[in-house]
Amino acid sequence: MASRARPRRAPRARPVPPARDPAPVPPPRIVRVDLGEAPHAHIVCRNCGRIQGIELTELDRHLLEELASRHPDGWSVDGIAYSATGACRRCREGPAAG
Numbered sequence: 691m692a693s694r695a696r697p698r699r700a701p702r703a704r705p706v707p708p709a710r711d712p713a714p715v716p717p718p719r720i721v722r723v724d725l726g727e728a729p730h731a732h733i734v735c736r737n738c739g740r741i742q743g744i745e746l747t748e749l750d751r752h753l754l755e756e757l758a759s760r761h762p763d764g765w766s767v768d769g770i771a772y773s774a775t776g777a778c779r780r781c782r783e784g785p786a787a788g
């Protein structure tokens with residue numbers, strides 16, 4: 691018995707949208723902060739209050755300065771500190787953990 695199915699057509703190719711130009715890269719901003727000390731970072735234990743420093747790379751410092759440069763009009767910046775919170779090892783694992 692002969693099949694009456696219609697012959698399959700090749701799927702119609704969808705038009706390819708024109709390539710977009712990449713988003714323009716903004717020019718580097720001039721960071722206007724006058725720091726008494728280099729940006730620094732630390733983590734604070736929410737349970738016992740222990741504070742421990744977090745090492746920053748040059749890129750980290752640059753990013754923190756960039757962030758601080760976005761301060762509201764009328765403000766000045768004289769220090770930058772990144773602060774994370776969490777639980778220290780001693781609070782998580784007990785006094786034997788140090």
Ligand SMILES: [Zn+2]
Pocket residue numbers: 735736737738739740777778779780781
């Ligand atoms: Zn703790």
